[in-house]
Amino acid sequence: MTDTTPTDAEAACFEAGIKFGSLYHQFAGTPVSPESAPSIARAMEEAIENQPHCVDVTVTPDTDRLAAAIAEGSASYTELTGEFMQVALTIEYEGVRVVAEMELVDGYPLMQPVSVTERE
Amino acid sequence: MTDTTPTDAEAACFEAGIKFGSLYHQFAGTPVSPESAPSIARAMEEAIENQPHCVDVTVTPDTDRLAAAIAEGSASYTELTGEFMQVALTIEYEGVRVVAEMELVDGYPLMQPVSVTERE
Amino acid sequence: MTDTTPTDAEAACFEAGIKFGSLYHQFAGTPVSPESAPSIARAMEEAIENQPHCVDVTVTPDTDRLAAAIAEGSASYTELTGEFMQVALTIEYEGVRVVAEMELVDGYPLMQPVSVTERE
Amino acid sequence: MTDTTPTDAEAACFEAGIKFGSLYHQFAGTPVSPESAPSIARAMEEAIENQPHCVDVTVTPDTDRLAAAIAEGSASYTELTGEFMQVALTIEYEGVRVVAEMELVDGYPLMQPVSVTERE
Numbered sequence: 001m002t003d004t005t006p007t008d009a010e011a012a013c014f015e016a017g018i019k020f021g022s023l024y025h026q027f028a029g030t031p032v033s034p035e036s037a038p039s040i041a042r043a044m045e046e047a048i049e050n051q052p053h054c055v056d057v058t059v060t061p062d063t064d065r066l067a068a069a070i071a072e073g074s075a076s077y078t079e080l081t082g083e084f085m086q087v088a089l090t091i092e093y094e095g096v097r098v099v100a101e102m103e104l105v106d107g108y109p110l111m112q113p114v115s116v117t118e119r120e
Numbered sequence: 121m122t123d124t125t126p127t128d129a130e131a132a133c134f135e136a137g138i139k140f141g142s143l144y145h146q147f148a149g150t151p152v153s154p155e156s157a158p159s160i161a162r163a164m165e166e167a168i169e170n171q172p173h174c175v176d177v178t179v180t181p182d183t184d185r186l187a188a189a190i191a192e193g194s195a196s197y198t199e200l201t202g203e204f205m206q207v208a209l210t211i212e213y214e215g216v217r218v219v220a221e222m223e224l225v226d227g228y229p230l231m232q233p234v235s236v237t238e239r240e
Numbered sequence: 241m242t243d244t245t246p247t248d249a250e251a252a253c254f255e256a257g258i259k260f261g262s263l264y265h266q267f268a269g270t271p272v273s274p275e276s277a278p279s280i281a282r283a284m285e286e287a288i289e290n291q292p293h294c295v296d297v298t299v300t301p302d303t304d305r306l307a308a309a310i311a312e313g314s315a316s317y318t319e320l321t322g323e324f325m326q327v328a329l330t331i332e333y334e335g336v337r338v339v340a341e342m343e344l345v346d347g348y349p350l351m352q353p354v355s356v357t358e359r360e
Numbered sequence: 361m362t363d364t365t366p367t368d369a370e371a372a373c374f375e376a377g378i379k380f381g382s383l384y385h386q387f388a389g390t391p392v393s394p395e396s397a398p399s400i401a402r403a404m405e406e407a408i409e410n411q412p413h414c415v416d417v418t419v420t421p422d423t424d425r426l427a428a429a430i431a432e433g434s435a436s437y438t439e440l441t442g443e444f445m446q447v448a449l450t451i452e453y454e455g456v457r458v459v460a461e462m463e464l465v466d467g468y469p470l471m472q473p474v475s476v477t478e479r480e
Contacts, residue, residue: 002477002478004475004476004477005475005476006373006458006472006473006474006475006476007369007476009367009370010369010370010373010473010476011373011472011473013366013370013371013373013374013377014373014374014376014377014458014460014471014472014473015377016374016377017373017374017375017376017377017378017379017380017381018377018378018380018381018471019377019381020374020377020378020381021377021378021379021380021381021382021383021384021385022151022381022382022384022385023381023385024269024381024382024385025269025381025382025383025384025385025386026147026149026150026385026386027146028268028269028319029146029264029265029268029269029321030146030163030167031142031167031168031170031171032167032170033170035166036163036166036167036169036170039159039162039163039165039166039167040163040166040167042159042162042163043150043156043159043160043162043163043164044163045159046155046156046159046160047150047151047152047156047159047160048151049156050151050152050153050156050196050197051151051197052195073347073348074346074347074348075172075348076170077170077171079268079321081269081319098366098374100374106314107313107314108313108314108315111374111378112366112371112374113366113370113371113374114366115364115365115366116364116365116366116367116370117362117364118362122357122358124355124356124357125355125356126253126338126352126353126354126355126356127249127356129247129250130249130250130253130353130356131253131352131353133246133250133251133253133254133257134253134254134256134257134338134340134351134352134353135257136254136257137253137254137255137256137257137258137259137260137261138257138258138260138261138351139257139261140257140258140261141257141258141259141260141261141262141263141264141265142261142262142264142265143261143265144261144262144265144389145261145262145263145264145265145266145389146265146266148388148389148439149384149385149388149389149441193467193468194466194467194468195468199388199441201389201439218246218254220254226434227433227434228433228434228435231254231258232246232251232254233246233250233251233254234246235244235245235246236244236245236246236247236250237242237244238242262391266387266389266390267386269386270386270403270407271382271407271408271410271411272407272410273410275406276403276406276407276409276410279399279402279403279405279406279407280403280406280407282399282402282403283390283396283399283400283402283403283404284403285399286395286396286399286400287390287391287392287396287399287400288391289396290391290392290393290396290436290437291391291437292435315412316410317410317411
């Protein structure tokens with residue numbers, strides 16, 4: 001019979017996923033411009049760093065893409081989506097460190113775990 | 121027969137309401153602590169100031185209430201709701217200036233227009 | 241000296257605006273497909289009808305636009321934004337009835353009050 | 361040297377976490393009452409089932425807790441938080457099935473992976 005109890009590394013990856021889903025869906029839709037992008041990026045970092053096991057979050061807005069999207073439309077701002085930012089975060093859970101990232105792949109903001117390291 | 125077309129002052133109040141609903145429901149639920157409250161407050165101000173006809177937004181976090189709520193629970197943060205902030209905003213629309221506020225009244229965050237001034 | 245106290249009609253329009261801002265920013269970013277659009281539309285109606293002074297909300301998803309947006313991308317769903325729905329709502333506040341709508345105008349989801357009627 | 365590349369099971373757990381964070385932070389703050397709880401629960405299920413690798417989501421509102429919370433306050437509704445629902449979801453990713461749940465533990469909505477099964 002197979003043991004299906006999650007390992008600490010699996011639970012750590014689950015925690016990393018929670019942080020990404022939280023960050024994305026809490027803030028997607030926020031009115032954003034190149035000028036206001038730094039403050040929302042900073043708020044996202046500090047908000048998610050409050051969550052359990054989250055030791056670092058870095059949100060890097062892509063102000064060039066923001067400016068281009070705004071230039072195409074009739075408004076002076078747009079709504080925040082994954083195409084306008086890169087995110088990296090680090091989780092530590094029961095001695096396991098997970099680094100995960102969100103980057104644009106074929107125009108779709110792909111979230112994925114990058115490394116899983118168990119402390120010796 | 122009665123004309124039911126909204127006046128400029130009524131449309132300006134509608135705009136003020138949009139900004140309050142946006143601000144509240146975009147950010148309610150954000151993980152927040154006394155330490156991270158200033159960055160989310162700043163991001164809320166700058167995000168909503170992007171919206172049309174919105175000339176000023178001031179979000180004042182109530183860090184004492186935040187600290188008290190966190191002290192009651194088992195986590196080191198809580199979720200942002202209207203009880204943890206005061207908000208004032210100013211709209212200008214077609215020569216009408218509306219000031220509106222959100223304050224706690226009987227434990228419920230009440231949003232209301234405070235003044236409607238038509239420029240001479 | 242001018243009285244700047246908001247009228248009941250102005251306060252009613254403010255309430256209508258709150259509902260639109262709430263509806264939009266609570267649900268923008270939700271993963272949506274033509275198949276799931278009816279359930280989110282229904283939930284939006286019932287959620288906002290809970291709010292004070294709100295007597296009716298109608299959310300009509302534009303499943304053709306949804307299908308077209310999905311066909312353009314690499315995923316089987318998209319994120320809800322104002323371009324994928326029409327909304328109409330009715331507020332009653334202190335004897336004033338306000339009807340407001342959100343419709344696409346030049347590709348931008350425009351929210352506006354449509355009529356303001358004071359009960360005799 | 362240690363290989364830190366995530367396993368399929370770890371990536372599957374990351375995916376499960378994303379869905380929980382998405383579900384929670386997309387919908388937290390929604391105005392909810394015992395009457396409207398079924399429609400928001402249904403919308404949450406269908407919205408998150410749109411996301412990649414998500415084969416099933418079950419959201420069970422706790423209408424007794426909702427009614428009790430509303431009875432304590434001055435409004436006829438409250439805002440959705442994790443204390444008002446149980447959630448179970450199933451992810452399938454590269455032959456790995458992950459079941460994860462959210463339940464109240466000491467008043468805090470705890471999300472955790474329950475089982476990780478690799479298809480033979």
